[in-house]
Amino acid sequence: MGGMALHPSIDNGVSKGSGSFAGGTLSCGCTERTVRLKITGDVAHNHACGCTKCWKPNGAMFSVVAVVPSDNVEVAENGDKLAVVDPSALIQRHACKVCGVHMYGPVERDHAFKGLSFIHPERFAENGWSAPGFAAFVSSVIESGVSPKKMDGVRARLKELGLEPYDCLNPPLMDYLASFAAKKAGTYVE
Incomplete structure (x- = not known):
């Protein structure tokens, strides 16, 4: 099982967070005029995501994505290179127009996730961010070109890594x- 490539930051095991990550700098993949974001604080709800909307490194089956409060995101350098990938989407994914890396995706509409921004923590220059804790939208990798015949192996590998697979x-x-x-x-009950 260990040979199945899911994402470079988890393929060799999930690294535990430091428990005291105070934030850091996210960078796009450009070597010139790199887009940089300053993130304050640790990430939450970090997970491997199989959806077809999230940015994935070349060859990765899954993205690794987490959330931070949108107030904790600051575009520090070269923000003019950012553009929203799909203005109609709930998550307004801002990607570098040159390299394509999704840098942050705020939720601004009336939604449970309003006020949060989705980021890809493997883009941090610093280590110690909270580790991925589960896998979401696992079946969606089929839409990305993974054979349904491989799904038992994909789920087994995720479990082997300690990432419980969900299809939501x-x-x-x-x-x-x-x-x-x-x-x-108006139907909520405490």
């Missing part, structure tokens, strides 16, 4: 989304 988000995040919807509908 993990249960606490799904409960949060359902609670948000119930509050809007």
Whole structure:
């Protein structure tokens, strides 16, 4: 199982976070006029994501993506190189127009995740950010060209890495989304 490539930052095992990560600098893949973001604080809900919207490094089956409060994101250098990938999407993924790396994706619409920005923590120059804790939208890798015949092996490898595979988000995040919807509908019960 260990030979299945999922994502460079987890393929050799999931590194535990330091527990005291204070933030750092995210960089795009350009060697000239690199886009840099300053992130304050640690990431939350870090996970491997199989969706077809998230940026993935070349050859990766999954992205690794986490959230931070949008107020903790500052474009520090070369923000003029950023453009929103899909203005109609919930997550407004800002990518470098030259190298294509997604730098941050704020949620600005009325949604349970409003006020959060999605980032790819492997782009940090610093180590110690909270480790991925689960895998989401696992079946979606089929849409990216992975054979359905390989899915048992993909799920087994994720479990081997300690990343429980889900075909949505993990249960606490799904409960949060359902609670948000119930509050809007007036059916929420404490």
